[in-house]
Amino acid sequence: MSAIVYPLPGNEVVAHSLAAEIDGEIGKLVVRRFPDGESYFRYETPIDGREVILVASLDRPDEKVLPVIFAAGTAKELGASKVGLVAPYLAYMRQDKRFNPGEAVSSIYFAKVLSSWIDWLVTIDPHLHRRSSLDEIYSVPSATVHAAPLVSEWIRGAISAPLLIGPDSESEQWVAAVAADAGAPFVVLEKTRRGDRDVEVTVPDVDKWRDRTPVLVDDIISTARTMIETVGHVRAAGLQAPVCIGIHAVFADNAYVELKQAGAGEIVTCNTIGHDSNRIDVSGLIASAVRRVLPI
Amino acid sequence: MSAIVYPLPGNEVVAHSLAAEIDGEIGKLVVRRFPDGESYFRYETPIDGREVILVASLDRPDEKVLPVIFAAGTAKELGASKVGLVAPYLAYMRQDKRFNPGEAVSSIYFAKVLSSWIDWLVTIDPHLHRRSSLDEIYSVPSATVHAAPLVSEWIRGAISAPLLIGPDSESEQWVAAVAADAGAPFVVLEKTRRGDRDVEVTVPDVDKWRDRTPVLVDDIISTARTMIETVGHVRAAGLQAPVCIGIHAVFADNAYVELKQAGAGEIVTCNTIGHDSNRIDVSGLIASAVRRVLPI
Numbered sequence: 001m002s003a004i005v006y007p008l009p010g011n012e013v014v015a016h017s018l019a020a021e022i023d024g025e026i027g028k029l030v031v032r033r034f035p036d037g038e039s040y041f042r043y044e045t046p047i048d049g050r051e052v053i054l055v056a057s058l059d060r061p062d063e064k065v066l067p068v069i070f071a072a073g074t075a076k077e078l079g080a081s082k083v084g085l086v087a088p089y090l091a092y093m094r095q096d097k098r099f100n101p102g103e104a105v106s107s108i109y110f111a112k113v114l115s116s117w118i119d120w121l122v123t124i125d126p127h128l129h130r131r132s133s134l135d136e137i138y139s140v141p142s143a144t145v146h147a148a149p150l151v152s153e154w155i156r157g158a159i160s161a162p163l164l165i166g167p168d169s170e171s172e173q174w175v176a177a178v179a180a181d182a183g184a185p186f187v188v189l190e191k192t193r194r195g196d197r198d199v200e201v202t203v204p205d206v207d208k209w210r211d212r213t214p215v216l217v218d219d220i221i222s223t224a225r226t227m228i229e230t231v232g233h234v235r236a237a238g239l240q241a242p243v244c245i246g247i248h249a250v251f252a253d254n255a256y257v258e259l260k261q262a263g264a265g266e267i268v269t270c271n272t273i274g275h276d277s278n279r280i281d282v283s284g285l286i287a288s289a290v291r292r293v294l295p296i
Numbered sequence: 297m298s299a300i301v302y303p304l305p306g307n308e309v310v311a312h313s314l315a316a317e318i319d320g321e322i323g324k325l326v327v328r329r330f331p332d333g334e335s336y337f338r339y340e341t342p343i344d345g346r347e348v349i350l351v352a353s354l355d356r357p358d359e360k361v362l363p364v365i366f367a368a369g370t371a372k373e374l375g376a377s378k379v380g381l382v383a384p385y386l387a388y389m390r391q392d393k394r395f396n397p398g399e400a401v402s403s404i405y406f407a408k409v410l411s412s413w414i415d416w417l418v419t420i421d422p423h424l425h426r427r428s429s430l431d432e433i434y435s436v437p438s439a440t441v442h443a444a445p446l447v448s449e450w451i452r453g454a455i456s457a458p459l460l461i462g463p464d465s466e467s468e469q470w471v472a473a474v475a476a477d478a479g480a481p482f483v484v485l486e487k488t489r490r491g492d493r494d495v496e497v498t499v500p501d502v503d504k505w506r507d508r509t510p511v512l513v514d515d516i517i518s519t520a521r522t523m524i525e526t527v528g529h530v531r532a533a534g535l536q537a538p539v540c541i542g543i544h545a546v547f548a549d550n551a552y553v554e555l556k557q558a559g560a561g562e563i564v565t566c567n568t569i570g571h572d573s574n575r576i577d578v579s580g581l582i583a584s585a586v587r588r589v590l591p592i
Contacts, residue, residue: 029398035548036518037356038387043398060333066358069409070400078398091334102325102339102374104366113365116412222332252331 001050003294006043008056008067010274014088015055017283022290024053031067041070043078052080053290054118059250059273061091065113072117084120084293086286088272089248093127096137111137122289124272124282125219125247143289147247147270147282152181154268154280155215159243163187163212165203167230178217185212189233203237213265214242221246221269224255228262241265249275297346299590302339304352304363306570310384311351313579318586320349327363337366339374348376349586350414355546355569357387361409368413380416380589382582384568385544389423392433407433418585420568420578421515421543439585443543443566443578444470448477450564450576451511455539459483459508461499463526474513481508485529499533509561510538517542517565520551524558537561545571 003024007015009031019026027045034040052075056068068085075083092110095103111134114121121142126134134142155162155178164186166175172188179186187209192200203209214234216227227244234242242265249256249269256277259267271278299320303311305327315322323341330336348371352364364381371379388406391399407430410417417438422430430438451458451474460482462471468484475482483505488496499505510530512523523540530538538561545552545565552573555563567574 033358035551036387036516036546037358037548038390038402039358040391041400041402042396046398062329062333062335062359062362066361066402066406066409070402070405073405073408074398074400077401091332094334095336100338102342102370104337104370105373106334106337106362106366109366109369110362112369113362113409220332250332252333255331 001048003051003053004045004047005053005055006045006071008054008064008071011055011057011088013274014057014086014271014283014286017281018053018055018086018286018290021284021287022294027052029071039067039070041067041074043071043074047075047078047080049079049081051294052083053086054083055086055088057089057273058087058091059089059248061110065110069113069117082119083117084122084290085114085118086122086290088124088270088282088286089250090121090123090126094129096130107131108137112139115139120293122286122293124270124285127220141293143293145282145285145289147272147280147285148178149181150270150280150282150285151217151245151247152178155182155184155245158279159184159213159215161212162215162243163209163239165189165214165216165230165234165242167216167226175217184215185209189230201233203234203239206237206239209239212240214239215245216242217245219246220248220250221255221259222250222252224251224259227264228259231259231262231264235263243268245269246277247272249273249277251275297344299347299349300341300343301349301351302341302367304350304360304367307351307353307384309570310353310382310567310579310582313577314349314351314382314582314586317580317583318590323348325367335363335366337363337370339367339370343371343374343376345375345377347590348379349382350379351382351384353385353569354383354387355385355544357406361406365409365413378415379413380418380586381410381414382418382586384420384566384578384582385546386417386419386422390425392426403427404433408435411435416589418582418589420566420581423516437589439589441578441581441585443568443576443581444474445477446566446576446578446581447513447541447543448474450541451478451480455480455509455511457508458511458539459505459535461485461510461512461526461530461538463512463522471513480511481505485526497529499530499535502533502535505535508536510535511541512538513541515542516544516546517551517555518546518548520547520555523560524555527555527558527560531559539564541565542573543568545569545573547571 164179460475
């Protein structure tokens with residue numbers, strides 16, 4: 001029997017595409033808050049012993065984790081054969097070690113919480129730093145997919161003369177790869193330190209690139225600080241308004257507006273987190289990963 | 297070695313009193329939100345292999361559960377001998393069965409989540425309906441204490457001629473007990489149904505009680521609907537403004553103001569949830585329960 005794909009609130013678009021791609025059924029559920037702040041959860045579409053796929057992007061995770069747990073627990077009680085979680089954006093990846101004494105290594109605890117309720121996990125570009133894979137923290141099988149090829153494809157299709165820009169030398173490898181894939185040149189901003197508080201940031205070969213559209217790419221746009229700074233340097237050098245691309249549109253507080261005000265051109269994100277800037281659809285990518293884990 | 301009592305934010309008063317009562321040390325911790333909505337947690341006072349007591353009232357639970365999990369996980373990793381949770385108010389007690397098909401029995405899942413991170417639990421007047429004790433859903437040892445004697449004691453001390461009032465016949469047993477303990481008379485409102493939509497609610501023997509101060513008592517004041525209605529009937533009968541007492545000051549949305557506007561006199565609660573209306577201190581009660589579980 002086909003799988004049922006249940007979107008938690010806000011995940012309807014990706015869930016519908018996913019259901020179509022894997023020949024699954026789309027299911028309905030209800031999540032709401034009681035006046036006292038507790039969450040209510042109910043499946044409207046019966047489960048009937050089938051494979052259940054929950055789609056829940058986990059930005060702003062604290063409010064979302066109990067509904068996901070309630071969904072997983074209820075599905076199992078109601079006889080689901082397996083309960084998988086598709087989290088296009090996965091939270092709590094940054095605090096992956098104890099940087100200071102007494103700190104919670106939240107990435108481990110969050111993984112442990114989720115792993116005890118779900119049977120498998122699919123996500124896109126989790127923010128892996130000191131971990132080489134999710135398997136180090138998640139005890140359930142997982143599949144990770146990367147949106148970079150979709151980003152390169154979007155750049156190829158939408159921008160006639162792009163110039164990829166890396167904010168610093170650390171970003172060179174990642175920017176170089178996206179640029180190569182997009183068939184575009186790239187530069188990395190140069191820092192010249194003249195004193196403790198006097199650092200000049202310049203675009204190399206700036207005259208050569210005046211006719212090109214600068215393109216900035218990052219995995220997560222959260223506070224957008226790095227991107228806003230980079231936009232400033234690019235505009236100060238006299239280049240065109242840069243297109244700003246992020247895989248995950250977290251946009252903390254007022255970051256989206258601030259990035260626009262800083263002089264960004266178009267702001268483009270993948271639909272891993274629902275946002276006005278979503279231009280790149282990841283559901284095909286998710287479907288390919290789900291197909292890999294489904295026979296588990 | 298003495299236990300360390302760590303208050304999660306908002307639980308400082310009760311935690312300090314508890315630490316004093318059990319001869320424990322008070323510990324410091326930091327919980328804050330990153331701009332992207334994730335929670336950061338750190339112990340400032342070292343744990344040193346000691347008994348750890350977290351104090352965290354769990355009203356508005358969805359935002360609070362991950363910090364409590366991070367606190368418990370970190371304490372264990374840092375060598376705490378045992379990690380207990382004092383939750384003066386315990387959430388997710390209402391949905392204790394599947395009322396409609398497909399519903400999450402959230403009380404079970406919430407209990408399972410907490411039970412897998414803590415070693416014991418202490419709480420005050422959990423909202424038990426169809427369960428006879430927390431042991432049916434919590435797999436860790438727990439101790440439950442009741443605030444009713446403190447409420448009766450407060451009534452005895454603060455109100456010279458109280459009249460306990462129950463909103464309906466269901467409340468009779470509970471109101472009768474508090475009244476007896478407070479050395480006060482009680483009445484239960486009478487409903488006379490004249491038609492489908494015509495129900496008259498009256499105070500029996502109303503003339504007899506004009507000189508007394510009506511007192512309403514409930515376990516949780518959340519939306520305060522029942523209490524507001526009861527206040528209305530009491531005022532309509534021409535009695536004095538009733539004193540409204542709740543054990544747990546949940547006060548959803550604007551409920552506190554609405555209860556005042558409905559004609560309530562003084563509004564009094566226990567300090568299981570920090571609120572301006574807190575007048576009855578439960579820390580002695582908590583300490584007695586903690587002493588019972590500590591040798592576990």
